[in-house]
Amino acid sequence: MSVTKHLLDLFRVDKQLLGLRHRLEAAERFLSQQAAQLTELERLKADLTGQVRQLRAAAANDEGEAQRLEAKMAQIREQMNQTKTAKEYQALVTELNTFKTQKGEFEERAIESMGRIEAAEARLKEIAEQHGERTRIVAKAKADRDERDAEIKDRVAELTAQRSDLTKAIPAANLTEFEHLVRTRGDEAMAHIEMIDRRAHEGSCSACMMAIPVEALSALMTGKLTRCPSCRCFLYIEESLMTAGEEPPRKRKSKAKKEEAAKAQ
Numbered sequence: 001m002s003v004t005k006h007l008l009d010l011f012r013v014d015k016q017l018l019g020l021r022h023r024l025e026a027a028e029r030f031l032s033q034q035a036a037q038l039t040e041l042e043r044l045k046a047d048l049t050g051q052v053r054q055l056r057a058a059a060a061n062d063e064g065e066a067q068r069l070e071a072k073m074a075q076i077r078e079q080m081n082q083t084k085t086a087k088e089y090q091a092l093v094t095e096l097n098t099f100k101t102q103k104g105e106f107e108e109r110a111i112e113s114m115g116r117i118e119a120a121e122a123r124l125k126e127i128a129e130q131h132g133e134r135t136r137i138v139a140k141a142k143a144d145r146d147e148r149d150a151e152i153k154d155r156v157a158e159l160t161a162q163r164s165d166l167t168k169a170i171p172a173a174n175l176t177e178f179e180h181l182v183r184t185r186g187d188e189a190m191a192h193i194e195m196i197d198r199r200a201h202e203g204s205c206s207a208c209m210m211a212i213p214v215e216a217l218s219a220l221m222t223g224k225l226t227r228c229p230s231c232r233c234f235l236y237i238e239e240s241l242m243t244a245g246e247e248p249p250r251k252r253k254s255k256a257k258k259e260e261a262a263k264a265q
């Protein structure tokens with residue numbers, strides 16, 4: 001077998017490996033996207049829970065202050081009932097009003113906090129629902145990833161073994177060139193010859209569409225490793241053409257001549 005044939009086999013094994021890995025990578029990408037969204041929801045959940053805790057503490061504090069002032073105001077009202085002079089009474093009224101204003105401020109703040117707690121809790125409920133939903137999606141994505149991994153595992157091992165066998169038959173320099181081509185050109189590292197006229201040894205590179213000189217095509221037909229002079233990919237002749245091509249036109253002509261000769265006899 002020619003180096004070209006070995007490289008072509010390797011190229012095909014690599015393509016299969018790449019295809020299998022792409023499927024797995026797609027599943028892995030989806031899983032990591034979903035997991036990132038779940039982490040973000042967890043962060044939001046923790047944030048909101050912290051906010052609610054702080055607001056509750058602030059509201060409880062304000063309510064406590066309001067109650068303390070209420071108790072003071074009750075005391076003042078008691079004193080007002082017992083005052084003898086109008087002046088004392090007026091002083092108590094002023095004090096009562098001051099406390100009343102302060103108490104009103106604490107109550108207002110407590111109500112405001114309660115409103116914010118309500119809003120935060122409603123949002124928390126939404127987030128908790130989204131979190132539950134996302135948790136299910138992540139579990140499913142993880143199962144899909146594992147399933148794909150299991151599906152391709154044996155085939156990947158098989159192809160990897162094949163690959164290693166194939167590389168043993170390829171000269172190191174050619175293998176390095178090939179691997180460099182795969183890295184830089186991917187699917188166009190190797191290209192078949194598009195035959196224009198097989199008898200006239202006329203063909204073009206199926207990757208870059210440029211015509212291949214007759215000498216290059218002849219060299220390829222004799223099994224010599226050949227690169228496209230334009231795009232530098234490794235060229236090959238498709239198997240179906242190769243079997244036909246093994247019998248060059250010249251030979252067939254002589255065969256025809258022989259037949260003619262046989263007829264003439």
Ligand SMILES: [Zn+2]
Nearest residue numbers: 205208228231
């Ligand atoms: Zn080319």
